[in-house]
Amino acid sequence: NIFLEEIKTNGYCVGCGLCASVSEKGQINMQMNASGYLRPVAQQGLSSEIEKRINEICPGVHIQHPAGLKNYHPIWGPLVKVRTGFAKNVEVRRQGSSGGVISALAIYLLESGKVDFVAQTAVSKTEPLVNVLQKSRTREDVLYAAGSRYAPSSPLENIRDLLQTGETFAFIG
Secondary structure (H helix, E strand, O other), rough: OHHHHHHHHOOOOOOOOOOHOOOOOOOOOEOOOOOOOEEEEEEEOOHHHHHHHHHHOOOOHHHHOOOOOOOOOOOOOOOOOOOOOOOHHHHHHHHHHOOOHHHHHHHHHHHHHOOOEEEEEEOOOOOOOOOEEEEOOOOOHHHHOOOOOOOOOOOOOOHHHHHHHOOEEEEEE
16 A cells, blocks of 8 residues: 555554554554564555544644744654653562663553553563463553563554443553
């Protein structure tokens, strides 16, 4: 498909999978390319309606922020604030990335009942070099997915399915 190829060729694609989620099931699949990145591949021609929808929501196409910001970094964009912290729980702090703050917050959200699950990237239980989007419902689930994953992932590939569950969830991605 020319539209998706243009996004990929111009270096706009981040491999998030959102285009696959907003298209019809099986119309776009995320596949590993020769460089080792997950990229969308159209299995059939995309309608102009789907192309329009992708153009409206693709994060690679729409990188925008206000002009003239005081603390603007040429690579990272606008720098608003930087905070540091760490999890009080030693296990969470050591298991998680960068002090375990995100994992601690996810556990809090689950245990307090504020969310039904946490959608987060985890290592596949069957393929250790593959990432999957896991629905964590317990502290143990969160800790299984804790830590950085240095392999391609498309965390938004099934976001529509998650939204259709009707459950409240937190997304880490």
